[in-house]
Amino acid sequence: MPRPLNPEDARKAPGDIADIVSSPHVALRDEALFTLLYGAGLRISEALSLNVRDLDRLHDGLMTIMGKGQKERVVPILPVVQRKLEAWRAAHPAPHPQAPLFCGVRGGRLNPAIAQRTMRQWRQMEGLPDTATPHALRHAFATHLMQNGADLRVIQELLGHASLSSTQIYTLADEHRLMDVWKKAHPHADKPAHSEESSS
Template identity: 50%
Template structure:
């Protein structure tokens, strides 16, 4: 598909992705997603315009061509959420190109994406989150693996870490300090307080771990390599079956639970944003919707309609 794209547009895309990587510190997953989205857009234009377009044409694409592209994407099965992300990538790329080349990209930059309902996080109840931590360790054959699994899930819930952040901790992070410096998405750093229970859980694991923890990853697999996140997901799958919890009780749900329970306890939304490492407050505000949705569920059960 990239062979259809004019060389100037292809070079501009690569320059933009390099800018995102080097200047903005974008994560590799983000770069791959944006690269695929914009490549699809550029290839569509090559077929739609039927000519080898230049950068001025690319920046000045009218609304009609944007609508044709979006209709094409929906026609091949792209959902509203994915299309909105693709349009966001196209707008960002076009805005960068227009600024670099001194071009007018008003039509593209003012384009609106499809509306979609944002999925609400599915946190666990506080009792279920505690039960999950206690249950994940039950199936392990060895004491150190039981301690490891409990320590990982405790960090997810107690510190609101992403699974990649917890498993990315180096061995030198032990013993855990009272405040961890975490590097999250896009290389963004944040400071996260560590509860005594989390420090104690990691200390128990480190004391039992049969591998050298002076270098490498803190959390190890059975053969000594870095622990695979899929193994944590499997342990939680077994635990949620035992506990009768829904399929939404995943490692990421522990992070959602951390944020929701803090909010329920009166936590400040800005502070929770910082703890989670969200770039935008609007991302964190989804937890207020979760709180309101739960309140309505309780209300509906207490006051059923006749």
């Protein structure tokens, strides 16, 4: 089952993670990366495969992402995400079009283990469980969309799932929404549990 971050932790994660790194340069990079993961629901591998030129291909708030199996999908990039990406590009040490958007200190593509380690440090400081990983931000993206009424098919497209069954697991993870639907739809949902016993 997915273990998403709650909305408050997901929103504050990028800024808090940026605050714990020693370099202002790395702080801008990490804040942009983790804002992108939660704001667009990307896999860490998808985010780290982006090049600087991909920001120039962002049109009308939409970006083309190369997902699993070399399948392209278009995802919306929220204004707050775009601002963080542009702030990072302005500080990028070598922002030529072919350069990796998220680079390590030596200029190569950022290793996902570095991002995972940084988030591990943050979750330990916050007292969060081991499930609070970069992938939990993707789970949070999907779960929070569902909690706010997004259509399952739309979430499938945004996540790049080939099968709807992969997306349906979020309906199981979202227990609050399941209970709300049950209470609104089932004829006996508003009947007290002891009513039948008391009437017998």
